[in-house]
Amino acid sequence: METFRQTRRSHTRYDRGARNISGCGLAGMMSLSGERTDGRLIREAIGLLHDRSNGLGGGFAGYGIYPEWPDHFALHMMYYSLEAQEDAEKALRHNCEVAREEKIPTRPIPTIVDPPLLWRYFVRPKGDLLVERQAPSEDDFILDLVMTINRSVEGAYVFSSGKNMGTFKGVGFAEDIGEFYRVEEYQAHIWVAHGRFPTNTPGWWAGAHPFTLLDWSVVHNGEISSYGINKRYLEQFGYCCSMRTDTEVMAYLLDLLVRRHKLPVPIACRVLAAPFWRDIQQMEEPERRLHKTLRQVYAGALVNGPFAIVFAHKEGMVGLNDRIKLRPLVAARKDDLLLLASEEAAIRTMCPNPDVVWAPRGGEPVIGTLGSMEVEGEPKRRLEEASA
Amino acid sequence: MMMKERDLLLEEPQTEEAEEPLHEVRVATTPVYYPPEFRWTNDQERCARCKRCIHQCGWKALRWEGRVVADDSKCVGCHRCEAFCPERCITILPNPQAFKEHGLWSVGHRRNLWKQAETGGVLLAGMGNDLPYQVLWDHLVLDACQVTNPSIDPAREPMELRTHLGRKPEAVEVRQNGDGFELVTALEPGIELSTPIVFAAMSYGSISLPAQKSIAMAACELGTLWNTGEGGLHDEVRPFANRAIVQCASGRFGVDVDYLNSGAGVEIKIGQGAKPGIGGHLPGEKVSQDVSETRMIPVGSDALSPAPQHDIYSIEDLRQLIFAIKEATNYEKPVSVKIAAVHNVAAIASGMVRAGADILYLDGFRGGTGAAPTTIRDHFGIPIEIAIAVVDQRLRDEGIRNQASIIAAGGIRSSADVAKAITLGADAVAIGTAALMALGCTLCQKCYTGRCSWGITTQDPQLTRRLDPNVGAQRLVNLVKAWSEELEEMLGALGVNSIESLRGSRERLRGIQLDRTTLEVLGVKPAGVGA
Numbered sequence: 001m002e003t004f005r006q007t008r009r010s011h012t013r014y015d016r017g018a019r020n021i022s023g024c025g026l027a028g029m030m031s032l033s034g035e036r037t038d039g040r041l042i043r044e045a046i047g048l049l050h051d052r053s054n055g056l057g058g059g060f061a062g063y064g065i066y067p068e069w070p071d072h073f074a075l076h077m078m079y080y081s082l083e084a085q086e087d088a089e090k091a092l093r094h095n096c097e098v099a100r101e102e103k104i105p106t107r108p109i110p111t112i113v114d115p116p117l118l119w120r121y122f123v124r125p126k127g128d129l130l131v132e133r134q135a136p137s138e139d140d141f142i143l144d145l146v147m148t149i150n151r152s153v154e155g156a157y158v159f160s161s162g163k164n165m166g167t168f169k170g171v172g173f174a175e176d177i178g179e180f181y182r183v184e185e186y187q188a189h190i191w192v193a194h195g196r197f198p199t200n201t202p203g204w205w206a207g208a209h210p211f212t213l214l215d216w217s218v219v220h221n222g223e224i225s226s227y228g229i230n231k232r233y234l235e236q237f238g239y240c241c242s243m244r245t246d247t248e249v250m251a252y253l254l255d256l257l258v259r260r261h262k263l264p265v266p267i268a269c270r271v272l273a274a275p276f277w278r279d280i281q282q283m284e285e286p287e288r289r290l291h292k293t294l295r296q297v298y299a300g301a302l303v304n305g306p307f308a309i310v311f312a313h314k315e316g317m318v319g320l321n322d323r324i325k326l327r328p329l330v331a332a333r334k335d336d337l338l339l340l341a342s343e344e345a346a347i348r349t350m351c352p353n354p355d356v357v358w359a360p361r362g363g364e365p366v367i368g369t370l371g372s373m374e375v376e377g378e379p380k381r382r383l384e385e386a387s388a
Numbered sequence: 389m390m391m392k393e394r395d396l397l398l399e400e401p402q403t404e405e406a407e408e409p410l411h412e413v414r415v416a417t418t419p420v421y422y423p424p425e426f427r428w429t430n431d432q433e434r435c436a437r438c439k440r441c442i443h444q445c446g447w448k449a450l451r452w453e454g455r456v457v458a459d460d461s462k463c464v465g466c467h468r469c470e471a472f473c474p475e476r477c478i479t480i481l482p483n484p485q486a487f488k489e490h491g492l493w494s495v496g497h498r499r500n501l502w503k504q505a506e507t508g509g510v511l512l513a514g515m516g517n518d519l520p521y522q523v524l525w526d527h528l529v530l531d532a533c534q535v536t537n538p539s540i541d542p543a544r545e546p547m548e549l550r551t552h553l554g555r556k557p558e559a560v561e562v563r564q565n566g567d568g569f570e571l572v573t574a575l576e577p578g579i580e581l582s583t584p585i586v587f588a589a590m591s592y593g594s595i596s597l598p599a600q601k602s603i604a605m606a607a608c609e610l611g612t613l614w615n616t617g618e619g620g621l622h623d624e625v626r627p628f629a630n631r632a633i634v635q636c637a638s639g640r641f642g643v644d645v646d647y648l649n650s651g652a653g654v655e656i657k658i659g660q661g662a663k664p665g666i667g668g669h670l671p672g673e674k675v676s677q678d679v680s681e682t683r684m685i686p687v688g689s690d691a692l693s694p695a696p697q698h699d700i701y702s703i704e705d706l707r708q709l710i711f712a713i714k715e716a717t718n719y720e721k722p723v724s725v726k727i728a729a730v731h732n733v734a735a736i737a738s739g740m741v742r743a744g745a746d747i748l749y750l751d752g753f754r755g756g757t758g759a760a761p762t763t764i765r766d767h768f769g770i771p772i773e774i775a776i777a778v779v780d781q782r783l784r785d786e787g788i789r790n791q792a793s794i795i796a797a798g799g800i801r802s803s804a805d806v807a808k809a810i811t812l813g814a815d816a817v818a819i820g821t822a823a824l825m826a827l828g829c830t831l832c833q834k835c836y837t838g839r840c841s842w843g844i845t846t847q848d849p850q851l852t853r854r855l856d857p858n859v860g861a862q863r864l865v866n867l868v869k870a871w872s873e874e875l876e877e878m879l880g881a882l883g884v885n886s887i888e889s890l891r892g893s894r895e896r897l898r899g900i901q902l903d904r905t906t907l908e909v910l911g912v913k914p915a916g917v918g919a
Binding site for chain 1: 533536537538540545546548550552556557558559560561562564568569570571573575578784787789790882883884885886888889890891892893894895896919
């Protein structure tokens with residue numbers, strides 16, 4: 001119990017509603033054909049970006065890691081006390097059928113200290129509650145549960161809630177976090193990773209990246225200068241920003257735009273990093289009207305300030321920069337591999353001889369879709385070369 | 389000596405012919421002497437005796453007796469004479485005549501009391517509330533980028549101030565269409581602004597035609613809006629109507645279907661920040677042929693705007709009028725509803741949005757006016773800072789913020805005030821007093837007398853011809869352009885390149901010297917608390 005008390009003390013000391021500001025390194029790899037690889041390469045890549053982080057946060061997300069649980073939500077939980085675990089599990093069991101629960105396998109290493117209790121649960125919403133609460137879908141039901149636990153169960157956090165995917169994160173250098181969580185034991189067709197350089201107080205495991213919600217995961221380098229309004233915009237739709245990291249708003253915005261408003265991913269990217277009015281003015285109708293409408297309606301969802309993000313969902317992986325590219329992001333292709341990273345060196349760690357390497361322009365997304373060999377945002381030049 | 393004060397109720401506007409008030413006021417039996425507010429002096433050695441000051445004074449405070457002689461009691465401190473003195477030899481000072489100081493009875497209170505004891509009348513005032521209430525703008529400071537996020541250089545990167553007013557849907561529907569995307573959602577009519585600064589409602593009647601024309605021309609050149617006020621649309625400003633909000637107020641002056649359809653939008657005026665809860669009165673003497681035609685009332689008749697709109701006694705009545713106007717304009721114009729910011733403004737605003745208003749125009753208690761009872765002007769309503777904060781939050785809490793835009797007005801003095809208003813949650817601000825000051829106004833607060841020496845709040849052709857609309861428009865364009873450029877600078881310092889990333893982003897504001905409750909109401913953290 002002594003350990004818990006200490007943990008809790010350090011937890012509360014930094015837990016004053018402050019938002020963590022951070023710089024970062026990020027990396028992502030995806031097999032467009034859906035072939036799975038283990039977590040070693042991505043761990044090496046993010047390890048190479050060691051100097052872009054300061055040991056105060058790192059993490060991974062893998063897609064396709066729980067093929068034996070395709071229809072169950074995999075809830076990864078952090079508990080800062082046994083009471084928190086009791087309360088959160090009570091909420092879980094009240095709302096869901098829990099098919100399996102277990103400690104997340106970890107390996108004790110000296111650089112990772114004071115971890116919270118880490119558990120995972122494979123769950124489905126209880127059918128009668130789904131009807132009773134008139135939840136539009138199982139996703140909405142789980143989303144509501146995640147928000148409730150994160151907001152109201154003191155010391156308990158859901159840090160991963162998708163199907164057949166999972167997030168592994170904590171305080172430490174990313175490569176150490178990878179070792180701690182044993183990422184080499186998981187096979188995934190999409191991996192994203194993040195090493196964090198927070199500029200204010202450390203000690204906040206749930207604040208590390210990737211930030212996830214349902215099957216969305218986001219790794220983010222940057223500080224969202226429009227955080228204040230993005231947060232207030234999201235609150236109108238019932239999202240509660242409780243993780244005190246501005247990356248959280250990215251994940252919620254994507255959830256709102258793509259899952260709830262059903263915008264195609266390329267359009268959602270144009271909302272987050274909207275084209276300038278002067279460029280819209282140059283567009284032909286009806287494209288101009290589309291973008292004028294998007295900017296007017298989604299003014300509160302424009303993400304302003306420096307960012308490079310890689311986000312993944314069950315169908316693909318996307319890289320996106322802010323509209324004037326204030327943070328680095330490099331992309332590359334090799335056969336069915338799509339690679340994204342803060343620096344080219346990290347890409348060459350994962351793939352020493354890529355077919356093409358390019359720096360996406362500000363606001364222009366790189367979109368890889370599972371099952372399609374065409375990547376949006378890839379320079380045309382390469383295609384011509386390929387055909388010639 | 390018995391001094392004749394100009395600030396009397398029902399005082400007629402002075403004309404060239406009538407130097408003395410047209411009717412005598414009731415005089416109390418015990419005369420009370422109180423000294424004038426200002427002391428007019430000129431340096432006799434430097435005076436060129438050109439008499440220009442005498443001609444410039446709309447108040448007839450100066451006369452020629454071999455040299456310029458002043459009747460200080462008539463001087464309002466508008467500085468018109470001083471501005472036109474070629475020798476710069478005029479100095480207008482606060483009257484140093486001292487009364488015994490009193491912590492409770494200010495000289496202002498004493499002066500007002502004496503006036504009323506003398507006349508038995510209601511005190512009138514012009515412009516906005518001038519009492520030293522705490523100005524909340526001056527207790528709010530903005531954030532700037534350092535290290536962790538970069539500021540943006542507005543000279544090198546695009547900065548966007550474009551703003552759209554009107555009702556917007558909650559979501560956009562987009563369909564995949566072959567390789568491209570197809571927009572399914574159609575927006576309701578709105579108004580595009582090049583900068584989030586519009587001109588406040590000022591009627592022809594309350595201000596002169598050249599003043600209104602200056603504002604109308606400036607709005608068109610800037611790509612923003614002007615507002616007819618409750619005075620109809622004069623032929624001379626009709627060419628600028630595509631950038632006008634045409635107002636429909638309680639007197640319905642100048643309102644017909646053509647009028648409603650001639651502007652960019654229609655505004656239902658319920659109240660005004662300077663005089664919440666009361667109407668207006670344009671004396672018949674001011675209703676010239678021109679004004680009569682514009683307002684659609686007989687020459688010489690008093691133009692009375694009732695306190696309430698007599699077909700709006702409830703929120704459901706407002707809904708009826710909103711939709712009557714939408715019907716009359718074929719649902720092609722956004723409808724704005726203007727109210728004075730009062731205690732229950734958040735709930736009222738919510739009702740207005742649900743009643744169909746596309747734009748909420750909130751007017752704070754510092755808002756200006758041509759004429760208002762002093763006691764109403766100075767003691768009614770709430771600050772606009774508070775009103776923006778509570779209305780924006782309430783509409784967000786109810787999930788209806790997207791259904792209406794907020795225009796905030798009432799005491800916007802600088803681009804910093806604009807930025808703070810937008811950060812609190814306004815879509816745009818309206819400037820009235822500031823616009824008139826760009827035209828020359830020095831805030832003498834005597835608009836209600838109709839004698840404005842600057843030709844702004846008068847209908848006397850001798851005075852109105854002093855204002856050249858071309859010059860006036862240029863000065864207004866200069867002002868708004870300067871403020872807009874400053875807004876871009878501020879966005880750059882805040883590290884964002886679009887005004888919508890500042891709108892409602894209260895995280896970028898901090899309060900200084902504000903009590904906890906005020907901070908909570910404003911939704912702003914105190915300085916010293918980080919992100």
